[in-house]
Every structure is written in structure tokens, then in C-alpha cells.
Amino acid sequence: MALVGAIVFVCLRVLPANSLTVALTLVLAIVGIATRWGLTESIAASIGGVLGLNYFFLPPVGTFTITDPQNWVALAAFLVTAITVSQLSVGVRRRAAEAIARRQEVERLNALGQAMLLSGSVRSAAREIVNSIIRTFDIPGAVLFNQIENEFLRSDARAQSIAEDQLRRVADSGEAAIDAKSLTAVVPIRLGGQVIGSLGLIGCTLSAAALNAVAYLAAIGIERSRSIEEAGKVEAARRSEVLKATLLDALAHDLKTPLTSIKGAVTHLLAQQPGAEDKELLTIANEEADRLNRLVVEVLEMARIEASKLHPDRAPHDINDIVAAALKAQEESLKGRAVELRILSPLPAADVDFEFIQQVLKQLLDNAVKYSAPGTPVEIAAETAGERIVVSVSDRGSGIAEEEQSRVFDKFYRGRKSRERVLGTGLGLSIAKGIIEAHGGKIWVTSAPGKGSVFSFAVPMVKGELVR
Amino acid sequence: MSGAKVLVVDDEPQIRRMMRATLTSNGYQVDEARTGEEALEKFRAFLPDLVLLDLNMPGMDGLETCRELRQGSDVPIVILTVRDTEKEKVEALDAGADDYVCKPFGMQELLARLRAALRRSPGSSEGGPQSFVSPDLEIDFDNRRVRVKDNNVRLTPKEFDLLRHLVGRGGKPVPHRELLQAVWGPDYGDETEYLRVFINHLRKKIEPDPARPKYVLTEPWVGYRFAMPDQQ
Numbered sequence: 168m169a170l171v172g173a174i175v176f177v178c179l180r181v182l183p184a185n186s187l188t189v190a191l192t193l194v195l196a197i198v199g200i201a202t203r204w205g206l207t208e209s210i211a212a213s214i215g216g217v218l219g220l221n222y223f224f225l226p227p228v229g230t231f232t233i234t235d236p237q238n239w240v241a242l243a244a245f246l247v248t249a250i251t252v253s254q255l256s257v258g259v260r261r262r263a264a265e266a267i268a269r270r271q272e273v274e275r276l277n278a279l280g281q282a283m284l285l286s287g288s289v290r291s292a293a294r295e296i297v298n299s300i301i302r303t304f305d306i307p308g309a310v311l312f313n314q315i316e317n318e319f320l321r322s323d324a325r326a327q328s329i330a331e332d333q334l335r336r337v338a339d340s341g342e343a344a345i346d347a348k349s350l351t352a353v354v355p356i357r358l359g360g361q362v363i364g365s366l367g368l369i370g371c372t373l374s375a376a377a378l379n380a381v382a383y384l385a386a387i388g389i390e391r392s393r394s395i396e397e398a399g400k401v402e403a404a405r406r407s408e409v410l411k412a413t414l415l416d417a418l419a420h421d422l423k424t425p426l427t428s429i430k431g432a433v434t435h436l437l438a439q440q441p442g443a444e445d446k447e448l449l450t451i452a453n454e455e456a457d458r459l460n461r462l463v464v465e466v467l468e469m470a471r472i473e474a475s476k477l478h479p480d481r482a483p484h485d486i487n488d489i490v491a492a493a494l495k496a497q498e499e500s501l502k503g504r505a506v507e508l509r510i511l512s513p514l515p516a517a518d519v520d521f522e523f524i525q526q527v528l529k530q531l532l533d534n535a536v537k538y539s540a541p542g543t544p545v546e547i548a549a550e551t552a553g554e555r556i557v558v559s560v561s562d563r564g565s566g567i568a569e570e571e572q573s574r575v576f577d578k579f580y581r582g583r584k585s586r587e588r589v590l591g592t593g594l595g596l597s598i599a600k601g602i603i604e605a606h607g608g609k610i611w612v613t614s615a616p617g618k619g620s621v622f623s624f625a626v627p628m629v630k631g632e633l634v635r
Numbered sequence: 636m637s638g639a640k641v642l643v644v645d646d647e648p649q650i651r652r653m654m655r656a657t658l659t660s661n662g663y664q665v666d667e668a669r670t671g672e673e674a675l676e677k678f679r680a681f682l683p684d685l686v687l688l689d690l691n692m693p694g695m696d697g698l699e700t701c702r703e704l705r706q707g708s709d710v711p712i713v714i715l716t717v718r719d720t721e722k723e724k725v726e727a728l729d730a731g732a733d734d735y736v737c738k739p740f741g742m743q744e745l746l747a748r749l750r751a752a753l754r755r756s757p758g759s760s761e762g763g764p765q766s767f768v769s770p771d772l773e774i775d776f777d778n779r780r781v782r783v784k785d786n787n788v789r790l791t792p793k794e795f796d797l798l799r800h801l802v803g804r805g806g807k808p809v810p811h812r813e814l815l816q817a818v819w820g821p822d823y824g825d826e827t828e829y830l831r832v833f834i835n836h837l838r839k840k841i842e843p844d845p846a847r848p849k850y851v852l853t854e855p856w857v858g859y860r861f862a863m864p865d866q867q
Contacts, residue, residue, distance in 0.1 A: 416718075420691050423717040423738050428649040430739040435657040438743055453741075460739055480722075495825070522721060 170196055170212070172219070186224040190245050193220070194252065201253035202260055209253035217246050272377040279303040279381065283388040292392030293320045296385050300368070304381075308369040311356075313389065314338045315363055329353060329367035338365040343378065354378045358386040411474045415467055422463045430456045465594040469578065472601030479520035479605050483629040486510065486517050486549045486556060493528035494547075500536045505544040514549060515628040517556050519606055524626065527599040527610075531560035531622045534595065539564030539619065552625060555608070559623035566616040575612060576600040599624070639753055640664045642683035644674040644700065645715070646692045654687065657742050663749075671695030675703055683710065685753055690716035690727065698730045705731030709791040711752035715740075721828055728832040733793050734819070751820035767802050769864050772841055772850065774802065781841065788840050793818055797833055798841070801851065801861035808854040834859055 174192055184192075193216040201209035221231055225238045233239055282299035293311050300309045301322050308326035312319050312334040319331060333353055337344055341362045343354040352371050356364040366382050373381065433453045441449060471477055487510060494506060517524070528547075535545045539562040546561040567575060574580045579593040603610040603624045614620035641663045643654045651667045658665045666681045668674035672695055678686070686704060690697035701712055711734075714727040719737040727735050733752045736745055767774040773782040779795055781788045790798065796818045801809055811830055815823040823829075834853075838845040852860045 420717050424647050424650065427717075427739040428647075428653045431650070431653045431657055431742055431745070434741040434743060435653075435660065439660075456739065 170200065172215075186220065186241075189224055190220060190241070194245070194249055197249045198252050198256050201256040206253060206257045209257070210250060213246055213249035213253065216249060217242055220245065269374070272373060275303045276377060276380050276384065280384050283384055283391075292388060293318065296388045297322050300366075300381060300385075304368075304371065304373065306368055306370045310334065310367040311364065311385065312338055312366070313364045326367070326369060328369060334365045334367055338362055343375070345375070345378070352378055354382040356382045356386045356389070358390055363389065408474065412471075415470055415474070419463065419467050423460065426456055426460050426463070430460075465598060468598050469594050469601070472598060472605070477523075477601060477605045479523050479602070481518050481520055481606070483516035484519055484521050484524070486514055486558060489517075489519075489521060489525050489528060490547055490549070490558075492521075493525045493532060496525070496529055497532045497536070500533065501545065503542055504536065507544055507546040509546065509548040511550045514556065515551060515630070518627045518629045523602045523606075527602050527624060528558070528560070530595045530599045534622065535560050535562035535564070535620075538562060551628065554628055554630065555625040556628045557623055557625045559621050561619060561621040563619040566618055567612065567614040567620050568616055569614075572612050572614055576610065638662060638664060639684040640666070640681060641749070642666050642668060642674065642677055642681055642686045644668045644671070644686060644692070644697075645689040646670065647689070650689075661746060671697070671700035671703070674700050678704060678708070678710075685711045685713065685749060687713050687715055687749075688732070690714055690718065690723075698726060701727065701730040701732055705791070709789065711792065713748055713752050725828055725832055728829060731791070733791070734829075747820070747822050751822065754820060764799070764803050771843055774798065783841050784843075790837070790840060794833055794837050794840070797830075798837060798851075798861075801859060804861070806861060806863040808857050808860040810858040814858060830859070
């Protein structure tokens with residue numbers, strides 16, 4: 168207003184100018200005012216300018232009355248021009264300010280993104296995110312709500328002004344709550360369409376788009392820390408598996424080494440034609456060394472199965488070959504038995520680890536021999552069932568009572584009737600079960616007490632591959 | 636081969652004691668080494684006819700020791716180990732071992748393995764081919780010498796015996812069992828993984844292109860065959 172007064176005074180007294188010059192000068196001044204201060208000020212200046220022109224320059228000078236209708240038009244034109252130009256110039260000014268603010272926001276978001284990616288620590292990831300936001304946007308407080316962990320992380324006491332309820336509500340509804348009066352904003356944190364928490368900011372003047380971007384950066388930060396943590400867990404699990412395997416190997420070595428000395432010494436003495444009494448004692452020592460060795464092997468194998476260390480080396484194999492290998496290995500104990508083979512021909516190849524399945528078959532044959540009378544036949548059958556090959560070993564032994572059938576695959580379980588009579592560790596069948604399950608297969612028993620038992624296992628076949 | 640010198644390499648003192656007592660009592664001369672490094676030293680001084688090598692030793696392990704020994708010698712090597720998977724066996728044979736015995740073992744079994752490792756299949760003086768000559772392969776069975784494209788090639792005794800037996804059958808397929816028994820001895824027959832590894836070694840040494848062999852051919856389900864020049 169002072170400027171308008173000054174222009175009017177100067178034009179009136181210092182350098183007498185005509186009304187046109189005064190009007191144009193005033194318009195110029197008003198544009199300046201609009202650009203510098205804003206619309207309200209420039210409108211006030213426009214009105215002041217109209218009054219000043221009217222009073223000092225338009226005849227009759229010294230009054231607010233206008234006699235010439237042309238001057239009415241001129242005054243109205245002046246007022247409209249002044250206000251329109253003010254509006255345009257204020258608009259330009261606002262857009263420029265907005266552009267600067269957007270640029271600053273983008274710069275800060277960029278800085279925030281970098282700060283979050285640089286934070287290496289996993290545990291303090293949420294704290295890092297909150298601190299980075301406060302630092303980058305220069306706001307008094309922020310709070311992060313992690314819905315998955317159900318954790319609130321506040322920058323400091325000032326951030327208490329955003330209630331937990333509000334943070335939960337935003338996370339539940341997925342809709343931002345922005346309060347322009349108190350300058351607080353709560354936005355949902357989304358990752359891949361799913362809300363994983365919410366972020367509250369105090370004293371925040373960010374645009375909605377920038378708020379979303381901040382929330383998105385926070386989501387990435389949280390997810391990144393989670394995946395680092397996951398990777399750490401996987402690595403830890405792998406290390407503990409390696410450690411277990413190493414321990415088991417060391418244990419195997421330490422248990423078998425003394426057995427080697429014992430067995431070597433005893434078998435050497437047995438070969439020196441000892442007297443009958445010595446021979447009996449040495450034979451006992453030798454057999455017990457073998458038994459101890461079997462026990463060590465089985466316990467370690469069980470430990471490997473339990474530590475999920477059993478990795479079958481699967482390849483297409485002919486069940487006939489595996490059966491033949493198992494029969495060859497059990498030749499000694501099968502002496503005097505008729506072995507009947509009922510193997511479907513042609514049979515698809517089995518997708519199995521040769522050695523492991525041979526071991527299972529040996530175990531089943533061993534059981535068949537142990538739990539049936541000498542001289543009774545043993546039968547091995549193989550057929551297809553869906554996409555699996557089912558192999559079974561049957562004996563004509565005493566069978567297994569129904570209540571025991573479900574327990575024979577349990578570790579260290581030994582049949583009630585046979586506990587005294589039959590040597591064994593009670594691990595054989597649970598190892599067989601572990602091996603078959605490691606192939607994604609199934610093992611089971613059907614038995615009629617007094618008639619015999621049938622142990623069967625199903626393993627995957629190789630589709631489309633027929634063997635001889 | 637009574638009186639043969641055996642170097643026992645094992646880090647376990649009780650096993651060395653037991654081996655010394657039993658092997659000496661069976662007519663062998665025994666020396667011991669506690670580590671792979673010591674084995675290499677003792678090997679040069681003692682000049683054993685056979686090495687019994689433990690796989691699991693601190694420091695330089697059995698496989699590495701085996702490879703080192705193989706670099707400068709074709710002495711028979713028998714591996715002793717507590718591990719008995721096929722993978723471990725193949726690894727040991729690949730490193731140059733002649734045989735593989737799993738701990739704990741009966742003494743009779745070990746002695747049989749030692750005899751098998753020490754035996755040489757009968758030389759050509761007792762029949763069999765005297766030599767084989769083709770443009771890129773010359774085998775002198777009398778002097779146990781092989782030349783590939785004018786270069787002398789060193790074969791281990793087992794590799795050489797395997798080659799001699801295959802050539803001796805004049806291009807006919809030789810079943811796995813027959814080969815194993817001819818080269819290792821009558822107690823063998825099921826160790827087809829031995830053949831796989833040794834045939835592989837043989838091909839690497841004498842075939843112009845080991846991936847596409849023209850001499851030592853696989854007969855699926857049966858065994859192996861040495862292709863005579865007129866069969867190629």
C-alpha cells in the first residue's frame with residue numbers, strides 16, 4: 168500500500184505525469200507485489216491504485232466522483248487488468264514454489280533410499296528406517312508399525328502423539344490418514360499389494376505422492392532386512408548340517424578304530440589254529456566285535472537320517488538288479504531257503520539310489536529270515552501301482568500281532584516275543600523307513616499272526632523307461 | 636610273495652601295533668608311518684613292495700598321499716578306511732589305489748587283498764600276447780612297456796595287467812567277472828566299480844581321444860573289449 172502511495176505521490180508532485188503513465192506504472196507495481204507477496208496483497212494494492220487514480224488524476228481531481236463515462240471504463244479496465252495479472256503471476260509463483268518443493272522431495276527421497284540401502288545392520292533395520300526419515304525430511308518425529316512382528320518403533324517421545332490405534336487402523340484398512348491441521352500423516356506400508364505395516368510422520372508437509380514413496384521405501388527396507396535375516400538363517404542351518412555331518416564322520420572313525428584293532432588281532436589269532444577252548448572264546452570275541460560294528464553303523468545311520476543327512480543319489484535302476492545284489496549279499500543267511508521271485512516284466516526303471524534300496528531289501532530279507540522257521544520259503548515280489556513301484560518281501564513266519572504292526576518301524580522297538588530270541592538293535596526297520604521316506608516313498612507291513620508277514624515299500628518310477 | 640615289504644600308514648598307534656604284529660607273523664617285513672608326509676619319506680628309504688594307507692589322517696590325508704605316491708611310483712596301494720560308500724571307493728581308486736578295504740576287517744580278508752595287490756598276472760612267457768603294434772600304440776608285454784605316438788606311457792601294474800588280458804582275448808568281449816579275477820584274483824568278481832575306474836585311467840593314457848575310445852571299448856551289460864585294428 169505504501170508503494171502505491173509512493174508511486175501516486177511521485178507522479179503527482181515530483182515528475183508530473185499523465186494518468187496513463189501512472190496507471191501503467193501502478194500495474195507494474197501490482198505485478199511485482201503479486202509475485203513477491205501474493206494474491207491478497209496485490210488485490211488490496213489494485214483497489215488502492217483505483218482509489219488513488221480516481222482521487223488524484225481523474226477529473227474532477229480531489230474527489231472520488233467521475234464525470235466522464237470513459238474514465239469509468241478506464242478505471243474498470245485498470246482494476247480487471249491489475250487483478251488478472253496478479254492472479255497469473257501468483258499462479259506462476261505457486262507453481263515455481265511447488266516445483267522446488269517437489270524437487271526437494273525427490274532429492275530427499277533419493278537420499279532416504281540410499282540411506283536405507285546403506286544400512287547394513289539387520290536387527291536395527293526398523294530404527295534405521297525411522298532415523299533416516301527424520302534426518303532426511305528434517306521432521307520432529309516418526310513412528311513405524313511393523314504389522315508382521317507387531318512392533319512399534321518411535322523416533323522419540325514426541326512421536327507418542329500418533330496413537331498405536333491409529334497406526335493399526337491404517338495398517339488394517341490400508342488407507343492413509345493425513346491431518347493437515349496438526350501436520351501428522353499416517354500411511355500404510357505396502358509390499359506387493361499386501362499391507363505389512365504403517366508409517367506415522369509428525370510435522371510433515373510432504374505431498375501425498377511423496378508420502379507413498381516414503382512408505383514404499385520403508386517397505387523395501389523392511390523386506391530387505393527380512394531377506395537378509397532369512398539368508399542368515401539358511402546359512403546357519405547349512406552350517407549346523409555340515410557340523411553334524413563332520414561330527415558323525417568323526418564319531419564313526421573314533422568308534423571303528425578300536426574295533427579294527429580288536430577284530431584284526433582276534434581274526435589273526437583265530438587263523439593260528441588255536442585249541443578248541445581258545446577258538447570258542449576268540450570266536451565269541453570276533454562275533455561280538457562284528458555285532459558292535461553293526462550297532463555303530465546302524466546308530467550312525469539313524470543319526471544321519473534324523474539329521475536329514477541322507478541324500479539319495481537317485482538314478483534309473485532296474486529293480487531286478489537291486490534284488491539280485493541284495494540276494495547275493497544275503498546269500499549266507501538265505502542258505503537252505505527257497506527264494507521265490509514274482510517280479511512284473513517288463514517293469515519300469517525305479518528312480519532310486521541303488522545302494523540305499525539294496526540296503527532296505529537286505530534288511531527286509533534279514534528280517535524274513537530271522538522271524539521265520541529255517542527252511543521256509545521267502546518271496547520277493549515287484550509290481551507297479553500308479554506311478555510307483557511296489558516291492559514286497561514275504562515270509563511264512565509267526566507274523567506280527569496287529570497292535571505291534573504300527574510300531575515295528577519305531578526306533579529301538581523289538582517284537583515282544585522275539586526280544587530274547589533274535590539278535591538285533593531294533594534300528595533296522597526304522598533305518599529302512601528313513602531311507603524310503605528320503606526317496607519320497609512309503610513302507611508298510613501287513614501280517615496275519617501265525618501265517619507270516621509281508622513288508623512292502625513303494626518308490627517312484629521313471630516314467631516311460633522300461634527295462635529289460 | 637612272502638617276505639614282501641609293507642609300509643603301514645595310519646595315524647592310530649594301536650592299529651599300527653596290531654598290523655605290525657599280524658603282518659610280521661604272516662611273513663611280511665613291516666615299516667610304519669604316522670602321517671602322509673612321513674609315508675613319503677619312509678617310502679623312499681624303505682622301498683616297500685606295497686603300501687597300506689589309511690584314508691583319514693590329520694594333515695596330508697590318504698587320498699593326497701596316494702596321489703603323491705602315484706606320481707613317482709607304481710607300487711601297489713591298498714586303502715584302509717572306515718567309510719564304505721561307492722563314492723569313497725571310486726575316489727580312492729581314482730587317486731591311484733589298487734584296492735580298498737573297509738575297517739574293521741578280518742585278517743584273512745586283508746591278507747587275501749594284500750596277495751591280490753602284490754600278484755602280477757602271468758607274463759607272456761607263460762602264454763598270452765608278446766606285443767601289440769599299431770600306428771599310434773605299441774605294447775611290449777615282455778618288458779611291460781607302452782608307447783603312445785612315440786611317447787613312453789607309464790601304466791600301473793593293475794592297468795597293465797588289465798590291458799594285457801583284454802589284448803590277449805584278441806578282440807572278443809571279456810566279462811566283468813573274468814577281468815576282475817584275472818587281474819585282482821579269484822576272490823574278486825563283483826567290484827565292477829574297480830573296472831570302471833581302471834578302464835577310465837587306461838583310456839586316458841592310451842586312447843588318442845579318451846572320450847571316444849577306439850581301443851578299449853565298453854560292451855554294455857557284458858564287460859569290455861579290446862578292438863583289434865581290423866575291427867576298428
